[in-house]
Amino acid sequence: MHSRSQPSAAGVVLSVGSINADFQFRVERRPEISETLVGHDFVRLGGGKAANVALLAARLGRVARLFGHVGDDELAEQALAPLRSEGVDLAGVRRVPGQATGVAMITVPPDGAKGIVLSLNANDAVWNEADRETLSHAIAAAPAHSVLVADGEMDADGLQLALSKARAAGIRTVLDPSPAERIDDRALALADYVVPNPGEAGRLTDVEVEGVDSAIAAGRRLLARGAGAACMKLSDGGCVLVRGEGVTCIEPLGVEVVDTTGAGDAFAGGLAVGLARGETEADALRLAVAASQCAVTGYGSQPAYPRWDALVALARRLTLGPHVER
Template structure:
């Protein structure tokens, strides 16, 4: 059952894409031409996926983003409109192409993505005020989820504006090369995967111990809660008081596309629901687990009943870790 939420909403700022997805039976790079099947055209992008999952779990969501003035924007926004997500702050950029990704999913489900950011990077310096207004209009108790698949200066504006309003801030540091660590003191939750953690801290999260090492480094850099998504599907979450390891449970991996975005979206919902730190982490891991069990990102996102089933299994396995 959904827990009682605050009056806040989830503000999702970042990429919105048209996804073109196929399954492949050969390893990418083995031959010049790779035969594919199961072609799908979907809505995607980090901001879109976060808002979609949040809305599916019953949380009000609003997207702040840019798309092109082309036919791809209809694909990118179609599923979001069907979910009645607030798109007032999604602007069509004249003459720009909507961001798109080409996703190849091999037999093991571990996707390969080629991303063309296009309109996602078509922000101007004059857009500062539009971002501030979108955040200022949001009700108290809202949560900002932001990624770096948009220009870094827009991320900075959003983080500062949300911090001034007292909103919780969830940062998806992808790609890590764009991340400004000077903003970390304003970040409540950072959610890097193993490779992003390595880019930010030098420690790749190949194990709970390595995840702990990366999390502690991010705490030293200023974030309040560091959540490292481990390669096995679990996570390590740390703050100044406690370090927890959330191990994975066994699920059939069909397609990992969008699993990290499901993690961020579920985390944001758990923050709105004022769950405990342990429950936040388990809720997010449950969402990413469910997301990998079906093909596609948004079409694979779970209903709350399925998520809560996995949550119960996962929460029973949580362990405390020692700082040293």
């Protein structure tokens, strides 16, 4: 793994999907049915899967380009301002007339296991010709080692366009299969890496993922549905990579979990950054796991994302687990 912040390869990260305004607060416990529960520590933040990936990539020194939709309302600035300040290229973000910006209402209990209610709003807008041309041009112009990351919190035709254009251009693709109900075999077949959490893996494969063995079984079902490789995120923060050549496990470190919001997005972003830098697949996986572990140690997704030196320091402490098939 390269220790210098200067990249070894010039790949860019193209991030396609949801852009949100997050409204987040802490709760002492999860509410009962019909109960009004008082929260505290309210914050307004930028969020959304694609936005989080792009912000992390830029913070880690990559050229990051974001593609998606916001509304023509005041919440658009809440969603875009952190990205702009981090240097994310927003030329591929369109304000949709008459639509609200995507909104996530997030509750964080003491164990950090967040709950989210999401309204996609403008994220679900149909991709028009200008959207398609902007993305197609960016893909065509992307240098070697570039990576496209996409999620399901967007128009289905736009997702298919992004994945198919990237595949045709020889750009590696990372698919965050959320919501799982929106992901079909067409999308999986265009994913070089699919990165489900245990719940998403279960909905996609009918395998309840509770540990390494069940993650391997679910991953093999995703390969059978067309995915190139399955990065199975585990509830303890680790990862199992399943591909045709075998299985690789990255064991997590023990970190204090403050807030799990955005940890999965950090995983996808860390993986993309590693691949775009020209790291080995094993080192890219270490960066992915390290990014997700950094993300859970702070309150809010984007504020908790690390910079390069901190990420590498944690990634170097991660090792392959005992369940490696060679």
